[in-house]
Amino acid sequence: xxxxxxxxxxxxxxxxxxxxxxxxxxxxxxxxxxxxxxxxxxxxxxxxxxxxxxxxxxxxxxxxxxxxxxxxxxxxxxxxxxxxxxxxxxxxxxxxxxxxxxxxxxxxxxxxxxxxxxxxxxxxxxxxxxxxxxxxxxxxxxxxxxxxxxxxxxxxxxxxxxxxxxxxxxxxxxxxxxxxxxxxxxxxxxxxxxxxxxxxxxxxxxxxxxxxxxxxxxxxxxxxxxxxxxxxxxxxxxxxxxxxxxxxxx
Numbered sequence: 448x449x450x451x452x453x454x455x456x457x458x459x460x461x462x463x464x465x466x467x468x469x470x471x472x473x474x475x476x477x478x479x480x481x482x483x484x485x486x487x488x489x490x491x492x493x494x495x496x497x498x499x500x501x502x503x504x505x506x507x508x509x510x511x512x513x514x515x516x517x518x519x520x521x522x523x524x525x526x527x528x529x530x531x532x533x534x535x536x537x538x539x540x541x542x543x544x545x546x547x548x549x550x551x552x553x554x555x556x557x558x559x560x561x562x563x564x565x566x567x568x569x570x571x572x573x574x575x576x577x578x579x580x581x582x583x584x585x586x587x588x589x590x591x592x593x594x595x596x597x598x599x600x601x602x603x604x605x606x607x608x609x610x611x612x613x614x615x616x617x618x619x620x621x622x623x624x625x626x627x628x629x630x631x632x633x634x635x636x637x638x639x640x641x642x643x644x645x646x647x648x649x650x651x652x653x654x655x656x657x658x659x660x661x662x663x664x665x666x667x668x669x670x671x672x673x674x675x676x677x678x679x680x681x682x683x684x685x686x687x688x689x690x691x692x693x694x695x696x697x
Contacts, residue, residue: 475522475611479594480573482609484518485510485562485652488540495595495653497661498574501567503693506652507666507680508548508560509626516540519568521596522609539565547692549685555630558666559680561692575654577661579690582683584637585657589616591639592657593665593677595650614639614677623678625666635684637663638676645673655679 475482483496483504494510496517504517517539545563548556585591594611619638625631639655646667655663663679682689 475594475609478611479609480522481575482521484521484596486516488514488516493649494651497654500574501570502564504562506560507664508558509668510652511546511560514542519572549688551630558625558629559664559685563696575661579686582686584681584683585616585662587616591655593655595653597647597649612644614641614644623676635680637679637681639679640676645675646677647673
């Protein structure tokens with residue numbers, strides 16, 4: 448879970464104000480209703496994703512590449528008109544053949560994946576939109592919204608609530624890049640840093656939101672420690688592939 452490190456001596460009133468400003472609250476309230484929880488059926492992988500439409504989810508490639516279980520409607524208790532969704536409609540198990548990883552002209556995989564659902568989810572479920580044309584990455588120092596279901600502290604277990612935080616687009620360091628199994632460069636990777644805001648195991652694959660739209664995915668995948676410098680993929684580089692993949696596999 449994305450969390451905020453706070454000084455030890457903080458008054459209760461100040462603490463509440465900081466939590467409201469930085470973390471959004473204990474949960475994301477009415478935000479991130481499109482969030483999808485992704486877990487491998489074999490265990491060992493726990494990530495987030497974003498519902499693009501009734502049939503497709505976007506996430507990081509390293510979050511799947513094996514049979515996974517997806518859970519939807521995780522944050523709908525804040526929805527103005529609660530949906531009556533049964534547990535069976537709220538979950539789907541997805542085989543590898545329905546997982547599509549981006550590969551560049553050299554055939555090298557990038558850490559971004561589209562997952563085709565086995566059946567449509569209810570159309571009332573909120574989705575996240577993105578700029579299909581004219582997509583540009585947020586400028587340096589821009590505030591972007593991130594979220595996830597990772598643990599509250601390093602080494603902990605993922606939680607059952609979606610949490611939100613704000614970070615700022617920053618300069619990527621030399622080692623700020625996706626896992627070495629995936630190709631990347633400065634045109635595809637962007638980074639976020641804000642004192643006290645970190646991403647932990649379970650947050651990878653979650654959406655990076657800017658001005659209400661999808662602009663990236665968290666690809667940092669810390670296990671024992673949380674990441675202060677959050678590595679993200681800029682989806683502007685992948686829009687054409689996203690549209691083509693969904694159209695050709697509809």
